[in-house]
Amino acid sequence: MKHRYLPMTEQDQREMLEQIGVDSVNDLFEDIPEQVRFKGDYRIKEAKSETELVKELTKMAAKNADLKSHTSFLGAGVYDHYMPIIVDHVLSRSEFYTAYTPYQPEISQGELQAIFEFQTMICELTGMDVANSSMYDGGTALAEAAMLSAGQTRRKKVLVSSTVHPESRDVLRSYAKGQYIEVVEIPHTDGVTDVEELKKLMSDEIAAVIVQYPNFFGRVEELKAIEEVAHGEKAMFVVSSNPLALGALTPPGELGADIVIGDAQPFGIPSAFGGPHCGYFAVNKKLMRKVPGRLVGQTVDEDGIRGFVLTLQAREQHIRRDKATSNICSNQALNALAASVAMTALGKQGVKEMAIQNIQKAHYAKEALKAKGFLVAFEGPSFNEFVVKVNRPVKDINQKLLEKDMIGGYDLGLMDDSLTQHMLVAVTELRSKDEIDAFAAELGDCHE
Numbered sequence: 001m002k003h004r005y006l007p008m009t010e011q012d013q014r015e016m017l018e019q020i021g022v023d024s025v026n027d028l029f030e031d032i033p034e035q036v037r038f039k040g041d042y043r044i045k046e047a048k049s050e051t052e053l054v055k056e057l058t059k060m061a062a063k064n065a066d067l068k069s070h071t072s073f074l075g076a077g078v079y080d081h082y083m084p085i086i087v088d089h090v091l092s093r094s095e096f097y098t099a100y101t102p103y104q105p106e107i108s109q110g111e112l113q114a115i116f117e118f119q120t121m122i123c124e125l126t127g128m129d130v131a132n133s134s135m136y137d138g139g140t141a142l143a144e145a146a147m148l149s150a151g152q153t154r155r156k157k158v159l160v161s162s163t164v165h166p167e168s169r170d171v172l173r174s175y176a177k178g179q180y181i182e183v184v185e186i187p188h189t190d191g192v193t194d195v196e197e198l199k200k201l202m203s204d205e206i207a208a209v210i211v212q213y214p215n216f217f218g219r220v221e222e223l224k225a226i227e228e229v230a231h232g233e234k235a236m237f238v239v240s241s242n243p244l245a246l247g248a249l250t251p252p253g254e255l256g257a258d259i260v261i262g263d264a265q266p267f268g269i270p271s272a273f274g275g276p277h278c279g280y281f282a283v284n285k286k287l288m289r290k291v292p293g294r295l296v297g298q299t300v301d302e303d304g305i306r307g308f309v310l311t312l313q314a315r316e317q318h319i320r321r322d323k324a325t326s327n328i329c330s331n332q333a334l335n336a337l338a339a340s341v342a343m344t345a346l347g348k349q350g351v352k353e354m355a356i357q358n359i360q361k362a363h364y365a366k367e368a369l370k371a372k373g374f375l376v377a378f379e380g381p382s383f384n385e386f387v388v389k390v391n392r393p394v395k396d397i398n399q400k401l402l403e404k405d406m407i408g409g410y411d412l413g414l415m416d417d418s419l420t421q422h423m424l425v426a427v428t429e430l431r432s433k434d435e436i437d438a439f440a441a442e443l444g445d446c447h448e
Contacts, residue, residue: 013025067271067407069405070405070406070407071407072406073365073425073431074407074426075410075425076216076410076426077165077263077265078277079428081428082354082429083268084341084346086341090341091338095110101330105308105310112309114340115134115308118133118134122264125247126241126251126282127260128253128284129253129282130282131295132331134278134279134280134293135261135278135281135328135331138240138261138265139171139172139263140171140279141240141280141281142168142238143168143172144292145238146238147181148291148292149208149259152207153208153236155205155235156182156205157182157205158208158209159184159201161185161210162188163211163212163215163216165216165240166415184201186198191387192220192222192378192380195222198229202232208236208238209237209238210238210239211238211240212241213242214245214382214383216424217385217387218378218382218384218386218387218426219378219382220380220381223250223255224255224256227255227257237258238257238260239261240262241260243264243267244267245358245384246355247353247354247355247356248383258284258287261282264277267339269338277332278332278339279332293326294310295312296309296310296311297309297310297312358384361384361436362384362385362427364427364433365440368437369425371440372440372443374443375388376389377422384427384428387423387424388422388423388443390422392421393421394408394422400442401443404438404442406438406439408423408425408443410423
């Protein structure tokens with residue numbers, strides 16, 4: 001990548017030092033005692049010319065197994081999806097990628113409208129009444145939903161399904177520790193939340209029941225059955241959901257969810273190295289004044305012209321700290337814009353077709369692996385992921401697949417010893433029949 005700027009010159013440095021009234025850079029460090037200052041040489045390479053450096057970094061980057069050079073069957077929360085080319089074009093407009101936050105609505109109408117459209121589309125997908133302008137990622141959104149639930153119900157215990165993404169559960173525990181909230185996991189049976197065990201755990205102390213839809217194993221949870229148990233004890237029902245899957249599945253809002261959260265990464269946000277992403281947070285109308293982060297509302301000015309403003313602020317920057325619902329004071333505006341552009345480009349029908357392709361292609365891959373003699377664990381309705389049992393360490397199999405320019409599935413033994421030699425395979429709309437057949441053949445060779 002060529003950077004479109006020039007480094008600071010010695011003249012620039014002299015002028016800046018003169019402006020702030022010091023003679024040298026060392027003068028800026030006068031407050032640091034001489035005896036603790038580092039005097040040696042840093043253990044780094046000697047500086048190279050721009051041409052030499054670009055060559056070295058290009059050679060290093062070429063060692064990476066990326067989604068352009070390799071066929072990926074890795075998901076587990078970060079997916080290889082179609083990104084309409086227009087996404088990067090819109091994001092590259094300077095008024096979007098240089099904007100920090102739309103505090104001044106009179107000069108930020110474009111960004112505010114983009115966020116408003118994001119909120120609107122998230123509401124349509126989830127079946128909820130109100131959505132915020134985004135959060136850092138899906139894990140953060142899940143933890144914030146639990147905190148909201150505890151505050152709303154004035155209860156100090158939350159139940160989270162063991163089929164929720166393990167990293168999201170870790171984030172939840174971190175949040176809960178500071179708020180003195182107890183987190184209890186609901187066991188799963190055949191890869192879905194065990195409703196009978198949930199019933200045993202329910203009491204009038206429970207603030208929320210949290211599930212994922214589709215869950216970490218790709219299975220589709222029976223939301224209605226779980227909702228009835230949660231609301232039977234007046235607990236909040238929180239659903240973490242892949243927004244793309246909602247193009248084909250019944251929205252959680254129509255199945256009684258109080259809060260729907262998740263990550264918008266499937267829409268126009270690249271995998272990168274696991275981030276940054278864009279969490280979303282949607283609620284029913286009675287909770288709209290409890291939503292963390294920020295919301296954009298639509299209004300009219302004194303001339304009756306449509307406009308957009310930040311509204312219903314419940315964060316600590318705008319109200320008394322002890323009244324704030326969250327300490328998160330920002331959002332992923334640029335990634336929310338990417339998701340908005342992607343959803344707009346796809347349209348309702350496009351999102352539905354894309355979701356259905358994920359279901360169909362994952363089903364085809366599942367049947368292809370069965371034909372090779374593999375056991376598919378947790379059989380039942382699923383979206384674009386499923387679990388396959390293998391007869392050797394997943395790490396070894398994935399290394400063999402890399403040699404064939406394939407990125408294998410997630411090693412479930414990393415998060416659960418009982419799932420050692422189990423691989424979570426993701427198949428999105430981008431995988432062709434030939435790629436799936438080749439993956440099944442290579443996995444079959446490793447299996448023998």
